[in-house]
Amino acid sequence: MPLQEAYDRLFAAYGPQSWWPAETxxxxxxxxxxxxxxxxxxxxxxxxxxxxxxxxxxxxxxxxxxxxxxxxxxxxxxxxxxxxxxxxxxxxxxxxxxxxxxxxxxxxxxxxxxxxxxxxxxxxxxxxxxxxxxAGRPAFVIDAYTRRVLERHGWAEAGISYDELKSLFESHLPRDAQLFNEYHALLVEVGKRHCRKVAVCERCPLEEMLPK
The missing domain is CATH 1.10.340.30 (Hypothetical protein; domain 2)
Structure with missing residues (x-):
């Protein structure tokens, strides 16, 4: 499961996201x-x-x-x-x-x-x-962007449950809250830019990881 490679590509492309934007x-x-x-x-x-x-x-x-x-x-x-x-x-x-x-x-x-x-x-x-x-706990957040990215790249089956997707991340990555924080925010960013309902794959940091 190339989740670490995907993270590295996204971080190299977009940098730290500093999410969640809140004072407290x-x-x-x-x-x-x-x-x-x-x-x-x-x-x-x-x-x-x-x-x-x-x-x-x-x-x-x-x-x-x-x-x-x-x-x-x-x-x-x-x-x-x-x-x-x-x-x-x-x-x-x-x-x-x-x-x-x-x-x-x-x-x-x-x-x-x-x-x-x-x-x-x-x-x-x-x-x-x-x-x-x-709370700063290593709990991976699954949203529509995350689901779409994983399904399109063949890393998760369509219709997989929330908890199964969450477990996928938590079992294949170090259980680190800061990593999960950045990764979730980066998936949202690539989802907004490229992995929309109608995909815009050109110049996407994950384009080379799509199934051949």
Whole structure:
């Protein structure tokens, strides 16, 4: 499985991605919920609204009326649904961990992942984003770009499950959070530039790795 070679090619082409773009771990968590089914630019506007209102920390967000929260995150789309999801996430932080991310992120990775997955609207991708980018755990994030790149290059079968794809990366690479961080971001970058729904393979760093 040439996953390390693919990473080396992408890193040589694009360099470090410095993802996730956030000032705090809690902002990462909020962004991981808001980015569901929307473009990052919409998330940035919603996060800016929360920041201006002083709501980008657990207790203030927990205390805020749901209607106020909905209006602040309106730019992210389906804002009523996402407001309830944010409320459940912050309730976990406040009610279970006393509002402390330090306490929350001391939990074992599997236990913390299961707690996140038990929340309404938090699926594997969102949970792994929080584990990797906020908690600094080596949890590989699988998204549509990653799936498309692997399937087109013949490194994964079509329809393979999320957890199988995640295991593919985690079993063939060193379990290093910084590596997983960069790799996921690089796959998103090549997905946006080249591995779109209609592929643009010319000058793609991975073009030479396509099946002959």
């Amino acid at each position: 771990r809690f902002e990462v968590m909020v962004g991981a919920v808001l980015v569901q089914n929307t473009a990052w630019g919409n998330v940035e506007r919603a996060v800016a609204n929360l920041k201006a209102a002083g709501l980008l920390s657990p207790q203030p967000l927990y205390d805020a009326p749901l209607e106020e929260l909905e209006q602040h995150i309106r730019p992210s789309g389906v804002y009523r649904v996402k407001a309830r999801r944010l409320r459940e996430l912050v309730a976990l932080v406040v009610e279970r961990y006393g509002g402390s991310l330090d306490a929350m992120f001391q939990s074992p990775s599997e236990e913390l992942r299961n707690e996140l997955l038990a929340l309404n609207g938090i699926g594997p991708e969102t949970a792994d984003c929080i584990l990797l980018y906020a």
